[in-house]
Amino acid sequence: MQRIGVFVCHCGSNIAATVDVKRVVETVKKEQGVVHAEDYPYMCSEAGQALIAAAIKEKNLGGIVVCSCSPRMHEATFRKAAERAGLNPYMVEIANIREHCSWIHKDMEEATEKAVILARAAIAKVHLNSHLQPGESLVTKRALVIGGGIAGIQTALDIAEAGYEVDIVEKTPSIGGRMSQLDKTFPTLDCSACILTPKMVDAAAHEKINLYTYSEVESVSGFVGNFSVDIRKKARFVDMNKCTGCGLCQEKCPSKKAKSEFNRGLNTRSAIYTPFAQAIPNVPVIDTESCVKMKTGKCGLCEKVCQAGAIDYSQKDEIITEKYGAIVVATGFDTINLDQYGEYAYNESPDVITSLELERVMNAAGPTKGHLERLSDGKAPKEIVFIQCVGSRCDDHRGKPYCSKICCMYTAKHAMLIRDKYPDVNVTVFYIDVRTPGKNFDEFYRRAVEEYGVNYIKGQVGKVVPQPDGSLLVQGSDLLDGKQIKMRADMVVLATAIEPEAGVRKIATMLTASIDTNNFLTEAHPKLRPVESPTAGVFLSGVCQGPKDIPETVSQAGAAAVKVIGLLAKDKLLTNPCTAESDTLLCNGCSVCQNVCPYGAIGYEDKEVNDHGIRETRRVAVVNSALCQGCGACTVACPSGAMDLKGFSNRQILAEVDAICR
Amino acid sequence: MSKHDAEMIREISGVNPLKCMKCGKCSATCPAYDEMDIKPHQFVSYVLRGDIEALADSKSLWKCLSCFACIERCPRNVEPAKLIDAARQAVIRQRGNEADLSPDEIPALLDEKTPQQLLVSAFRRYRR
Ligand SMILES: Cc1cc2nc3c(=O)[nH]c(=O)nc-3n(C[C@H](O)[C@H](O)[C@H](O)COP(=O)(O)OP(=O)(O)OC[C@H]3O[C@@H](n4cnc5c(N)ncnc54)[C@H](O)[C@@H]3O)c2cc1C
Ligand code: SF4
Ligand code: SF4
Ligand code: SF4
Ligand code: SF4
Numbered sequence: 001m002q003r004i005g006v007f008v009c010h011c012g013s014n015i016a017a018t019v020d021v022k023r024v025v026e027t028v029k030k031e032q033g034v035v036h037a038e039d040y041p042y043m044c045s046e047a048g049q050a051l052i053a054a055a056i057k058e059k060n061l062g063g064i065v066v067c068s069c070s071p072r073m074h075e076a077t078f079r080k081a082a083e084r085a086g087l088n089p090y091m092v093e094i095a096n097i098r099e100h101c102s103w104i105h106k107d108m109e110e111a112t113e114k115a116v117i118l119a120r121a122a123i124a125k126v127h128l129n130s131h132l133q134p135g136e137s138l139v140t141k142r143a144l145v146i147g148g149g150i151a152g153i154q155t156a157l158d159i160a161e162a163g164y165e166v167d168i169v170e171k172t173p174s175i176g177g178r179m180s181q182l183d184k185t186f187p188t189l190d191c192s193a194c195i196l197t198p199k200m201v202d203a204a205a206h207e208k209i210n211l212y213t214y215s216e217v218e219s220v221s222g223f224v225g226n227f228s229v230d231i232r233k234k235a236r237f238v239d240m241n242k243c244t245g246c247g248l249c250q251e252k253c254p255s256k257k258a259k260s261e262f263n264r265g266l267n268t269r270s271a272i273y274t275p276f277a278q279a280i281p282n283v284p285v286i287d288t289e290s291c292v293k294m295k296t297g298k299c300g301l302c303e304k305v306c307q308a309g310a311i312d313y314s315q316k317d318e319i320i321t322e323k324y325g326a327i328v329v330a331t332g333f334d335t336i337n338l339d340q341y342g343e344y345a346y347n348e349s350p351d352v353i354t355s356l357e358l359e360r361v362m363n364a365a366g367p368t369k370g371h372l373e374r375l376s377d378g379k380a381p382k383e384i385v386f387i388q389c390v391g392s393r394c395d396d397h398r399g400k401p402y403c404s405k406i407c408c409m410y411t412a413k414h415a416m417l418i419r420d421k422y423p424d425v426n427v428t429v430f431y432i433d434v435r436t437p438g439k440n441f442d443e444f445y446r447r448a449v450e451e452y453g454v455n456y457i458k459g460q461v462g463k464v465v466p467q468p469d470g471s472l473l474v475q476g477s478d479l480l481d482g483k484q485i486k487m488r489a490d491m492v493v494l495a496t497a498i499e500p501e502a503g504v505r506k507i508a509t510m511l512t513a514s515i516d517t518n519n520f521l522t523e524a525h526p527k528l529r530p531v532e533s534p535t536a537g538v539f540l541s542g543v544c545q546g547p548k549d550i551p552e553t554v555s556q557a558g559a560a561a562v563k564v565i566g567l568l569a570k571d572k573l574l575t576n577p578c579t580a581e582s583d584t585l586l587c588n589g590c591s592v593c594q595n596v597c598p599y600g601a602i603g604y605e606d607k608e609v610n611d612h613g614i615r616e617t618r619r620v621a622v623v624n625s626a627l628c629q630g631c632g633a634c635t636v637a638c639p640s641g642a643m644d645l646k647g648f649s650n651r652q653i654l655a656e657v658d659a660i661c662r
Numbered sequence: 663m664s665k666h667d668a669e670m671i672r673e674i675s676g677v678n679p680l681k682c683m684k685c686g687k688c689s690a691t692c693p694a695y696d697e698m699d700i701k702p703h704q705f706v707s708y709v710l711r712g713d714i715e716a717l718a719d720s721k722s723l724w725k726c727l728s729c730f731a732c733i734e735r736c737p738r739n740v741e742p743a744k745l746i747d748a749a750r751q752a753v754i755r756q757r758g759n760e761a762d763l764s765p766d767e768i769p770a771l772l773d774e775k776t777p778q779q780l781l782v783s784a785f786r787r788y789r790r
Contacts, residue, residue, distance in 0.1 A: 343691070343735060393683065394737040432685040462690030462735060477686030479703070484695040 002062035002091075002127050005036040005055045006119060009043035009068035011098055016041075018102035020112040024067065027116045031123050035059055044074050052078070053085035063091040063126040067119050069098040090132040090577065090647060095122040117660055124659035128652045132577035137626055139225040140325040141568050144169065146217055146507060149177020150196065150550060151542025151557045152330035153203045158561030160208035164568045167322060168203070169212045169231055171503070172261070174279035175200055177332050181262065181356065183363040183370075185550060186413040187444040193278060200280045214285055216503075218319060220327070220510040221600060223627060224537030225573045227324045235315040237286040238272070242310035245282035249302035249311065250274070258290040260367075263360045266375065267367035272302050272311075277365060286313075326564040327511060329521055329533070330541040330557070331504045335496040336391045340398040343463040344390065344494055350375040351472060352464060354496040355407065358414055372422060374490055377470065381490035384418060385474050386411050386429040387461045391497035393432070400497045400518060405547035407495035408435045412445040412454075414493065419452040428455045428487070430476050438549075457485070464492050500544055512598060513538045521545050531560040539563050578647035579628040580635060582621040584609050586642035589619035593634035593643050601627035602634060667752055668712040675748035679710040681738045688732035688742045698722040702732045705745045717749045724750075 006028045010016035021039040029037045036059045040048045043066060055061060064087070066078045071094040079089035097115040105111035143159050145152045148170030156166040168175065179185075180200075182192035203209050218230040238249075253270035260267050262275040271291040274284045292299035293313060303311040335356050338346045346352045351374045353361070364370035374381055388411060391399035408431070415427045434456070436445045448454040459477030467473055472489045500519040508515040513533040514522040521540050524532040531540050541560040542553045582593070584607055594602040601624045606617050621643065623634075634643045635650065644650055672679070688702040689695055700708060700720045708717045717723065726746045733741045 389685070389737075393685075395681065396737060396739045399737060432683065458686075460685040460687035460690050460737075462687055462692070462731075475690055477690040477703070479684065479686045479689075482701075484689060484692070484701075 001033050002129075003035045003060060004031075004033045004123055004126060005052070005059060005061040005064045006031075006034055006038075006123065007043055007048075007052055007055075007064065007066045007068075008037070008039040008097075008115075008119075009048070009066065010039060010041045011069060011102075012041065015068070015098050015102045015115075018105055018108055018111045019097055019115045020108060021115075023112055024097075024115050024119060028065075028119050028123065031120060033127060034123060036061065043068050044077055049077070049081040052081050056082065056085040056087050061087065063087075063093070063129055065093045065095055065119060065122040065126055067095040067097045067115060067122075070094075070096050070100075088131040091126065091129050093122040093126045093129070095119045120662070121656040121659045124655040125652045128649065128655055129647070132646055134574040134577045135625065136572045137223075137225055137575050138572055139568060139570050140227075140323045141165070142167070142322070142324050143326045143328065143564050143568065144217075144227070144229055144322070144324040145328045145330055145541070147171075147177070147330035147332055147501075147542070147544070148175030148203075148211070148213065149330060149332045149542060150179045150199070151332065151544075151553045152177070152328070153199050154554050154557035155328050155330060155539075155541045155561045155564070156203055156209050157199065157206065158558050159564050159568075160206045162561075162565045162568075163208065164565065165208050165210070167210045167212060167231075167324075169215050169217055171214070171216050172275060173214045173236070173273075173283075173285045174275050174281070175203065175211060175213060176276075176278075176280070178356075179550060180276060180278070181264075181359055181363075183359045183366075184413065184417060186409045187438070187440045189413070189417070197278050200278070204280045211281065213281060217507060217510065222323075223599070223629065225325045225567070225570075226626070227327055227537065228321060229324060229327070230319050230321050233318045233320065234285075235317050236283065237288075237311065237313055237315045238284055239310040239312050239315075240281065240283050242308045243283045243306075244308050244310075245274075246307065247274075247284075248305045248307070250284060252301050252305045254299065254301060255290050255292050258287055263367050264354070264357045266357060266360055283310075286311075326537050326539060326567050328539045328541050328560050328564060329504075329507060329511070329513065329544050330560075331501045331507060331544045333498045333543040333547075334501055336400065336499050338391070338494070338496065341391065344387065344461070344492070345464045345466055345472070346494060349464075349466045349472060349492075351381075351466075351470075351490065352492045352494065354494050355410055355414065356496070358493050362414075362417065372418060372425070379490070380422070381425060383426045383487070383489045384428070384491045384493065385461070385464075385472075385487070385489040386415060386427070386493045386495065387476075388429065388431040388495045389460070389497075390494040392495075394497075400499060402518060402547065403435060404495075404498045405435070406498070406549050408433075409438075409441060409444065409549065411493075411495050412436070412448040415454040416448045416452045419448075419454060426455070427452075428457060428489075430457050430459055430461050432458075432460060438551075459485075464489075498543065498547055504544055511535060511538050531556055531563055537567065575626065576630055578630040578645060579625040580623045580630070580632070580643055580645050582623060582638075583642045583644065584618070584620045585611060586640045587618070587620040587638075588640050588642075589621065590639060592637045592639060593621055596633045596637045597628075598631065598633065599627050599629050601625075601629075667714040667718075668709055671709055671714060671745060671748045671752060674751055675741070675744035677706075677709070677741050677744050677748075679706045679740065679745075682706040682710075682740045682742075683738055685737060687735050687737060688740075691731045691735045693729060693731065694722075694725045694727050697725040702726075702742045702746075705742045705749075706740060709745050714749065714752070717746075718753050722746060723753065 008021045025037045082092045083089045095118040142165040145156045145168045148168045159166045215233045218232045222228045250270045255271040259265040260269040272286045288294045360366040392404040436442045459479040461476035465473040513535045523530045524534045539560040541557045700722045
């Protein structure tokens, strides 16, 4: 029998307004083993913790129950307080009488009764707690960043500057991400390449940064401080060490019909290619789908012209395994597919384009060399219509329920740039709301209206209909003037919703990192831990966590780096002692637990057992406590009741149930 | 027509007017817009305010083509045409012939004065 103390927190009025804390104290005093009970307005405060410490010492307590908020909030706080007072921290139990009780009940009578029951369950459990000791694990002082956009680049640079090794795995042939596709950037209108390229060069040149471009993460095992990652380096068919980046091969390649991914399919590229002129590394790859040599065996022109002898048609994908202490996800975004939005005629008319396509059209290295022209006939447009919120804020089956956040600003940018360079072009923007919070952001949008004469109309567009004369009929609402507008346009630009990059779900699954219904990665706490995933050792950087612009991406990238540095600076980590263990006498080696364990922590060994005097060798489950995360899946699955979780044993859980049902 | 009718119209139509974000896409889409006195996006706010009287007396009630373009395009799944459909139904009920109206009887009721759009909607409704 433990000597137990119970501490009931008011949480200001959060708990005390709904739960009669005094009555909880009086009632639990009658529970078996309870030798001390008291309440206090803020148990987590310094004074509250001092009360707990004093009671542990004075009453010689062997276990304590804190009736307060969720253990996710303050379990660690109270465990530390207990430890300082000389009590094993695993002798602390939390009864969650806030989230599970006061916040969800209105009636004081009911809530108080429930609080007592929750306390009783925790008391029953603490009687069976044992003095667990955490183990230790070493930290591999190297980080992996998945995705080489501005987010990944910035995170890697910051980690490397602190002196740690970083690898970037980027699936395309070059780092740079979406930002490399942009022409100019709001709110200052500086050229995107001019501010991005130096960072790309810094990353490539940094002695602590190693780039795996044209590579993908294949599998991940291990845990915080000790991840092991298989990386697939896709065959480039060009030797990275020999290629000088002269570009002759691309020039001579006869197969030039492949759609350029970088220019969003608006023009073509050769079969051997670098995505753009400033690509890093400046080493091309051969796209096997369009290479004549790969398809017919003939050609081989690039091999002939390459002075450096870098072409190697026999290259194969290579899988390498690396160890990391921390992993950062920075996989970014893409624009959504518009097939469902027939009303905008995107698939019908080449003159209806997305904003990302417009970035390429406006860019000097783009398909039109930076001339604003209609993609159907190359004519200069006189009338351009922008449509906001295409596929964003849609609570239907077609689009995304969220606001994409960046499009109000980039549309103002596009409108302004066009009016600046082509003052005779009329620009109309159909909007639902103009959302431009941020430093100098609203001023930027107002400039588009006041200085550049962009015509903003409040209302959505219902349909865009290509006309026989090649123009586009745009039918929209003007809600402020109470009109339905029918206007002719030469070009229509769709501010298309963004969504997380398609492969992110696979990455999240490999990392056991949580992801929301929109495929954005979930943070450990939306306010207080915004760059950490709930999975220890996994961090989030950039748009993979939620829509954001470049300034916000870069800030978050730096924040993620700080968290990684904090982790890598440690030599050892304490491991969670609440791991599973199998009873060799009960285990029948059925393998059920191994199949359910999400962390691959269970193996089997032949062990000699003495079962009631009968000695025999049996195949039994053995848990690798370094890998076990204490999820408990195996304990539920085990048909023989052999598997048990320390700190959450079957006995403890049944004791809680008994106490609740008493 | 009263507050009570607003409730009824919400119920018959299954529309939650609070979901509307006032984007105007329904009115941007509507082929009968020019002939309507109350525009599709306004149907929603009329119901929200409980001003069913005006809706019932409006020209729009009989000008809506029941093409359901607004239902198709509304980004918030509000389905404004269902409101006008329900208002039409409410008006018919008030005239007292609700019990008579069954799909089999509709052809017999065909007369020049029956607005065609009412029939389109009625067929849609009774076919469900
Ligand atoms: C049309 C348009 C205009 C914009 N204009 C501006 C502007 O003017 N100013 C501004 O501040 N912001 C602007 N933005 C926003 C800006 O593009 C983003 O904030 C920024 O690109 C986010 O960077 P990121 O690194 O998070 O994502 P990304 O740029 O998408 O980079 C992600 C990288 O990860 C790689 N990757 C993805 N999945 C994997 C995987 N499984 N394995 C390995 N690698 C992977 C991708 O190939 C990519 O290189 C604009 C956006 C759009 C669409
Ligand atoms: S940022 Fe503006 S255009 Fe983009 S979804 Fe939000 S409100 Fe619409
Ligand atoms: S509790 Fe069991 S299933 Fe969960 S990680 Fe540990 S060994 Fe695997
Ligand atoms: S259903 Fe009626 S209101 Fe809706 S678009 Fe068609 S005609 Fe207009
Ligand atoms: S389209 Fe839908 S959300 Fe937009 S105004 Fe009409 S009813 Fe409201």
